[in-house]
Amino acid sequence: MRLLGIISGFTALLSAAQVQAEVRQLPLPTSCTGVSALRFPGTVASGWSVMKIAGGLRGVRTVIWDANGNMLVSEAGKGISVHTFGDNGCINSTSTLISNVQLNHGLALTPDSKTLYASGERSVWSWTYDPATRTVSNQKTVITGMDSGIHSTRNVIVVKQQPNLILVQVGSNANLDMQSAQPATGRAIIKIFDMTNAPAAGHNYKTAGEVFAYGLRNEIGFVQDPAGIVWGVENSGDDFRLNNQDIHQDNPAEKLNNLGDPLTARDNWYGYPTCFSVWSPTPFASKGLKTGSQFMLAAGNGVSSDADCATKAKAPRLTFQAHSAPIWNAFDANATNMYVTLHGSWDRQPPTGFKVVEVPFTKLPSGAYDPVAPADSMTGYKDIFSAPNPGGCTANGLTQSNCIRLTAAGWDPSGRGLFVGSDNAAEGEIYILSKK
Numbered sequence: 001m002r003l004l005g006i007i008s009g010f011t012a013l014l015s016a017a018q019v020q021a022e023v024r025q026l027p028l029p030t031s032c033t034g035v036s037a038l039r040f041p042g043t044v045a046s047g048w049s050v051m052k053i054a055g056g057l058r059g060v061r062t063v064i065w066d067a068n069g070n071m072l073v074s075e076a077g078k079g080i081s082v083h084t085f086g087d088n089g090c091i092n093s094t095s096t097l098i099s100n101v102q103l104n105h106g107l108a109l110t111p112d113s114k115t116l117y118a119s120g121e122r123s124v125w126s127w128t129y130d131p132a133t134r135t136v137s138n139q140k141t142v143i144t145g146m147d148s149g150i151h152s153t154r155n156v157i158v159v160k161q162q163p164n165l166i167l168v169q170v171g172s173n174a175n176l177d178m179q180s181a182q183p184a185t186g187r188a189i190i191k192i193f194d195m196t197n198a199p200a201a202g203h204n205y206k207t208a209g210e211v212f213a214y215g216l217r218n219e220i221g222f223v224q225d226p227a228g229i230v231w232g233v234e235n236s237g238d239d240f241r242l243n244n245q246d247i248h249q250d251n252p253a254e255k256l257n258n259l260g261d262p263l264t265a266r267d268n269w270y271g272y273p274t275c276f277s278v279w280s281p282t283p284f285a286s287k288g289l290k291t292g293s294q295f296m297l298a299a300g301n302g303v304s305s306d307a308d309c310a311t312k313a314k315a316p317r318l319t320f321q322a323h324s325a326p327i328w329n330a331f332d333a334n335a336t337n338m339y340v341t342l343h344g345s346w347d348r349q350p351p352t353g354f355k356v357v358e359v360p361f362t363k364l365p366s367g368a369y370d371p372v373a374p375a376d377s378m379t380g381y382k383d384i385f386s387a388p389n390p391g392g393c394t395a396n397g398l399t400q401s402n403c404i405r406l407t408a409a410g411w412d413p414s415g416r417g418l419f420v421g422s423d424n425a426a427e428g429e430i431y432i433l434s435k436k
């Protein structure tokens, strides 16, 4: 039975402005007592400011807010912390909500803030959450049976139109995970699960739920726009060679995918591990492919040409420079822009990433939200916060670097700006980027 057939309740979409109206607005502090200077330098674009709102954290991965405006932070390898704010906009209390070293990325609340979800590599758990006391109870395992591999984080979001549904992502278990072309592997995929009928031991990731989208190498971040459409950022492949030519420096592109409406989109294939997207068209000039075009790495999965990729795999809506490593995306209050954190690269010399970029969006006459730039653009986004010299940043392991390693992104319901996190092992930090 399809999930939609068994759902009775329907919660109307709340606009970001309506949600914000329920949370008290706070001033942007210039500095906060007890918060040290930025651990690594960062350059802001003109018209923007940066301030550090929290430091001394572990592996910040996801930042969300409850209905009272308290900030919940997923700290990889540690658990979930919760932070309250004083009238000056600074944090005035911090406590541990959940201690669990397995938690490493995903964190989501239902719109009523009463149910909390968080993920580790193999499982997703839920709790009953009380924003007034900032406590959890009633822990349940809601998803089990996710594979392990080179990609260990599993993003989770609650579908805001129908909060009984959650989307849970699992990446590939290798650079080229050939088996993951089959959705039954439960890898390189986003699945949708109904929480009202979860068995006591949890849904099995591979056999339960429905396929929202697959062929997604590692879709670490995704978020709904005000119309409910899901937009995801995808980390694409490393060390690519095509016809014995080394193309890895500037290909394949990292992707921004329009994943569709979670109430209706099912079983869409985004190309991995067969079709990838062009960043630099130079190696593809003789084929006439442009930035954002799909190309075939090797035949398989019913694909034997670039033209097959173009017709069978859903293309990204926009692309980012190869090896940028997008982690999270967030819309501003009225979805005028999307912001994407780029964790930074190991597979490119000089490295790229280590920055936050702004992707201008527009609302089309149809009511749909869409990036302003065309799909073949290499300039559809601009830097707003960056390591001063990304080309000099090291990436020895996932969280070691001499630079910021940007992860979480979320637009503050209290109106202070864009919150972004860093999971640099030297210090987990959260910054507020604000338009002056």
Ligand SMILES: *[C@@H]1O[C@H](CO)[C@@H](O)[C@H](O)[C@H]1NC(C)=O
Pocket (backbone or CB within 6 Å): 084, 085, 086, 087, 092, 093
């Ligand atoms: C933090 O500030 C808020 C708003 O003034 C206040 O209600 C709360 O009691 C403060 N908490 C602490 C621990 O000081």
Ligand SMILES: *[C@@H]1O[C@H](CO)[C@@H](O)[C@H](O)[C@H]1NC(C)=O
Pocket (backbone or CB within 6 Å): 334, 336
């Ligand atoms: C969205 O918000 C931005 C920043 O506050 C503002 O400049 C812009 O006019 C708003 N757009 C709409 C359509 O409300």
